[in-house]
Amino acid sequence: MVRGRLSVVGWILLLSSPTAGLASVADLPRTQDGINIDGLLDDLAWQDAVQIDLDKETRPGENIAARVTTVAYLVEDGEYLYVAFDARDPDPTAIRAYLRDRDSAWNDDFVGIVLDSYGDERRAFEFFANPLGVQMDLTNDDINQNEDASWDAIWDSAGRINGSGYIVEMQIPLNQIRFPEVDGKQTWGIDLLRFYPREHRYRFSNNAQDRNVNCYLCQLEKLQGLAGVEPGRDIEIVPTLTASQSSTTEDPVLEPLRSGGSDVDAGVSIRWGVTQDTTVNLAINPDFSQVEADVAQLDVNNQFALFFPEKRPFFLEGADYFSTPMRAVFTRTVADPSVGLKATGKRGNHTYGFFAAEDEITNLIFPGAFGSDSESLAQRNTAVVGRYSLGFGQSSSVGALVTGRKGDGYHNYVGGLDARWKISDQHNVRMQLLRSSTEYPEDVASEFEQPLGSFDGSAAQFNYNYNSRDWFGFLRYSDRGADFRADSGFIPQVNVQQKVAGLGRTWHGEEDDWYTQIRLNGDWDIAHDDDGRMLEREVDVDLSVSGPMQSHFRISVSTRDRLFDDVLYHENDVSLFGEFQPRGGLKLGMRVSVGDQVDFDNSRLGDELRLRPFVIWNINRHLLARYQANFLTLDTKDGASIFDAAVHDVRLTWQFSVRSFLRLTTQFQDIKRNPDVYIDTVDARSRDVGRQLLYSYKLNPQTVFFVGYSDALVDDDQLDRLTTTDRTWFMKIGYAWTP
Structure with missing residues (x-):
C-alpha cells in the first residue's frame, strides 16, 4: 500500500x-x-x-x-x-x-x-x-x-x-x-x-x-x-484442525480416571457471498465446540432449565435473521453436527434465512406448567429452520417461521406467522402464532410422561409497547398449550396463559442535577393453566436511579401468589441492586434479595436470602480480573436450614496485545443441604470445580489459534475429597483464506 x-x-x-x-x-x-x-x-x-x-x-x-x-x-x-x-x-x-x-x-x-x-x-x-x-x-x-x-x-x-x-x-x-x-x-x-x-x-x-x-x-x-462500487468476490474459506486428549470417568467412586486417547479432526467452513444480497455458509465436519467456558450458574431449587447463550461462530453470524417474539429458534439445541448449511439475505423489503444441520446428538427439553425435564439421546437427527420477513411502512413487517427436527422414531415440526406493526413513533404491536407437531420415541415418552404417538399443540403471543420521552407502558399476552413443543428453540414452560400490564415514568436530570435519570415503574401479571387454574399472580414495583461515578441503583418490591403441588403459596420479597465505577478500570456491583420462596424439592414455603456480587477490575493495561458469585440460602419458616449454596466464577486474563491473551478460569459450586428436612434422600454436601487455562491468538475472527487445558472435579457424600472426573488438553487452528 x-x-x-x-x-x-x-x-x-x-x-x-x-x-x-x-x-x-x-x-x-x-x-x-x-x-x-x-x-x-x-x-x-x-x-x-x-x-x-x-x-x-x-x-x-x-x-x-x-x-x-x-x-x-x-x-x-x-x-x-x-x-x-x-x-x-x-x-x-x-x-x-x-x-x-x-x-x-x-x-x-x-x-x-x-x-x-x-x-x-x-x-x-x-x-x-x-x-x-x-x-x-x-x-x-x-x-x-x-x-x-x-x-x-x-x-x-x-x-x-x-x-x-x-x-x-x-x-x-x-x-x-x-x-x-x-x-x-x-x-x-x-x-x-x-x-x-x-x-x-x-x-x-x-x-x-x-x-x-x-x-x-x-x-x-x-x-x-460509492458510485459504481461492487463488493467484488466475497468468498472466505476457513480450514480448521482440532486436536484433543481426554481422560474421563463416569463414576469416580468405582472407576479411576481413564484415558480416552487422542482425537484429531479436520474440517472446513466456507462463507460465500453468492450475490450482494445473499450469503451462504457451509461447514463440513466442523469444530462446533465452544472454546470459552460458560458463565457459572447456580443449579439449585430451579423449576425450569437454565439458559446458556450461544457462543459458536457458525450459528452466531446472522442470528438476528431468525429472531421472533417467541424463542422458537435456539441453536444450542444443535449439539454435535457433522455438516451444517446456512443462507441469509435481504433484497429490498424481503429478509430471509435458512439453516440445516445433521446432528449426532438429540437434545430434548420436556416442558410443563410447573417445571421442565431434559434428556440427551445418542441418536442422529436432521434439523432445519427457515425464516422469511416482508417489511412494509415504517419499521413494520410480517413474517413466517418453520422449524423441523427428525430422527429415529422422533420428530418435531413447528410453523407459524408473526408481525410487527409500528403504529406511530411511540406505539407498536408485535404478535406471533405457532403450531407444532411432535412425536417422541416410545421409551422416551413413557419415561418422561409425554404423550404417546404424534400430538399437536399451539402457542400465541401478543405484545403492545408504548415509549415516549417521559412515559412507557406495555401489555403482554401469551398462550402456550400443554402439547406445544419447540425443540429447535428454548421454551421450557407450556400449559400456561399469561397476561401482563406495566406502566412507568422517567425523569431526566439536567446539567446541574446530581442524577442523570430516575425511573419508577410497576407491572401486574397473572397466569393460568389450560384448565383455568391460577398458576401465579404478581405485582412488582421498581425504582431506579442513575447518577455519579456511572452508578445505577434499583429497588424492587414484589408480592405474588404461586401455585405449586396443588398448594397456593403467598410470597413477598425485596431486592436491591447497585453498581458504580469508583475509578477508571474498576466496576463494582451487588444484587441482594430477601423474602419468601417456595422450596420446590419439599413443597413448602421458606425464607430466602440471595447475594450476587461482581467485580470487573482492570488491574493494569494488560491484566483483567473478573469475579462474580451467587450465594443462596433457604431456611424453613421455623428457622431450620434447608440448604446453603454458592457458585463462584473467577477469570484472570493477561492480554499480550489486541490479538493474543492467556486466561485462567476457575468455577466452584458448593451446596450444603440439611438431609433431616428433605423428603427424599440427598447428599449433605456436593461440590463441583471446573478449571480452564486458555491461550488465544486471533489474527482476525476466523484466523485463530487456541491451545488449552481444562478439568472438572466433584465431591459428594460418596467421596472423601474433590476427585477429578475429566481432564482435557485441546488445540485448534483456523485460517481464513480469501481467494
Whole structure:
C-alpha cells in the first residue's frame, strides 16, 4: 500500500480548514492515495476526506453541545471505507483504554460508526474501536431493538493516545457490508459516535436524538457516495484442525480416571457471498465446540432449565435473521453436527434465512406448567429452520417461521406467522402464532410422561409497547398449550396463559442535577393453566436511579401468589441492586434479595436470602480480573436450614496485545443441604470445580489459534475429597483464506 505524508502546507490546510457539518445528505469522496492504518493522521488521502463534527451530546445531556471536540474523517477508494477519529481530551491521562479481546472494551473510551447500508432504517452494521485499536463490531436490528455483538467482520483498526487525546483509524472492506445494487450513488444512514466515560458515561454524535421517537436508525442523517462500487468476490474459506486428549470417568467412586486417547479432526467452513444480497455458509465436519467456558450458574431449587447463550461462530453470524417474539429458534439445541448449511439475505423489503444441520446428538427439553425435564439421546437427527420477513411502512413487517427436527422414531415440526406493526413513533404491536407437531420415541415418552404417538399443540403471543420521552407502558399476552413443543428453540414452560400490564415514568436530570435519570415503574401479571387454574399472580414495583461515578441503583418490591403441588403459596420479597465505577478500570456491583420462596424439592414455603456480587477490575493495561458469585440460602419458616449454596466464577486474563491473551478460569459450586428436612434422600454436601487455562491468538475472527487445558472435579457424600472426573488438553487452528 502506497503511503504518503502531508507536507507542511498540507498540514496547515488540513488543520485550519473548517470542519464540515453534516447536512441532511453528505457526500463521501473517493481517493486514489493509500492509507496506512497506524493511528496517525499523516496520509495524503485524509486531505480528500469529508470531515464531520461530533458536536452533540445525546446522553446524559439531551442534544446539547458536546463537552469535548471530536472530528471524524471519511473517505473510500472503491474497495475500502476509511474512517478516522481525532478525539481531543482536556486531560489525556484520564482516557480509559485497556488491551482486551475483541468485543470486550465497552467500559473504555471508544469511537465508531453505524452504517444503515440499505438506507431502510431497519438494520445496521456497527464498527467501534477503543484508543488502542481494540475492535468491537455489532449488527443493529432496529425492528426488534436489539444489538448483537456476535457478528464478527474482518477489518483493520489502529489507535494511539497522544498529548491532545487519541486518534483511531479504521479500514472497513466493503465486501464485509451488505448493501443494495443501485445505479449511481449509494445512500446510507450514518451515525458517528464517541463514548466518553468519566463521572458519567457521555455519548457524543453527529445526530440529534429525539427521545419521543421510538426508533434509532430513522433519526440518522445520510451519506451519499460509492458510485459504481461492487463488493467484488466475497468468498472466505476457513480450514480448521482440532486436536484433543481426554481422560474421563463416569463414576469416580468405582472407576479411576481413564484415558480416552487422542482425537484429531479436520474440517472446513466456507462463507460465500453468492450475490450482494445473499450469503451462504457451509461447514463440513466442523469444530462446533465452544472454546470459552460458560458463565457459572447456580443449579439449585430451579423449576425450569437454565439458559446458556450461544457462543459458536457458525450459528452466531446472522442470528438476528431468525429472531421472533417467541424463542422458537435456539441453536444450542444443535449439539454435535457433522455438516451444517446456512443462507441469509435481504433484497429490498424481503429478509430471509435458512439453516440445516445433521446432528449426532438429540437434545430434548420436556416442558410443563410447573417445571421442565431434559434428556440427551445418542441418536442422529436432521434439523432445519427457515425464516422469511416482508417489511412494509415504517419499521413494520410480517413474517413466517418453520422449524423441523427428525430422527429415529422422533420428530418435531413447528410453523407459524408473526408481525410487527409500528403504529406511530411511540406505539407498536408485535404478535406471533405457532403450531407444532411432535412425536417422541416410545421409551422416551413413557419415561418422561409425554404423550404417546404424534400430538399437536399451539402457542400465541401478543405484545403492545408504548415509549415516549417521559412515559412507557406495555401489555403482554401469551398462550402456550400443554402439547406445544419447540425443540429447535428454548421454551421450557407450556400449559400456561399469561397476561401482563406495566406502566412507568422517567425523569431526566439536567446539567446541574446530581442524577442523570430516575425511573419508577410497576407491572401486574397473572397466569393460568389450560384448565383455568391460577398458576401465579404478581405485582412488582421498581425504582431506579442513575447518577455519579456511572452508578445505577434499583429497588424492587414484589408480592405474588404461586401455585405449586396443588398448594397456593403467598410470597413477598425485596431486592436491591447497585453498581458504580469508583475509578477508571474498576466496576463494582451487588444484587441482594430477601423474602419468601417456595422450596420446590419439599413443597413448602421458606425464607430466602440471595447475594450476587461482581467485580470487573482492570488491574493494569494488560491484566483483567473478573469475579462474580451467587450465594443462596433457604431456611424453613421455623428457622431450620434447608440448604446453603454458592457458585463462584473467577477469570484472570493477561492480554499480550489486541490479538493474543492467556486466561485462567476457575468455577466452584458448593451446596450444603440439611438431609433431616428433605423428603427424599440427598447428599449433605456436593461440590463441583471446573478449571480452564486458555491461550488465544486471533489474527482476525476466523484466523485463530487456541491451545488449552481444562478439568472438572466433584465431591459428594460418596467421596472423601474433590476427585477429578475429566481432564482435557485441546488445540485448534483456523485460517481464513480469501481467494
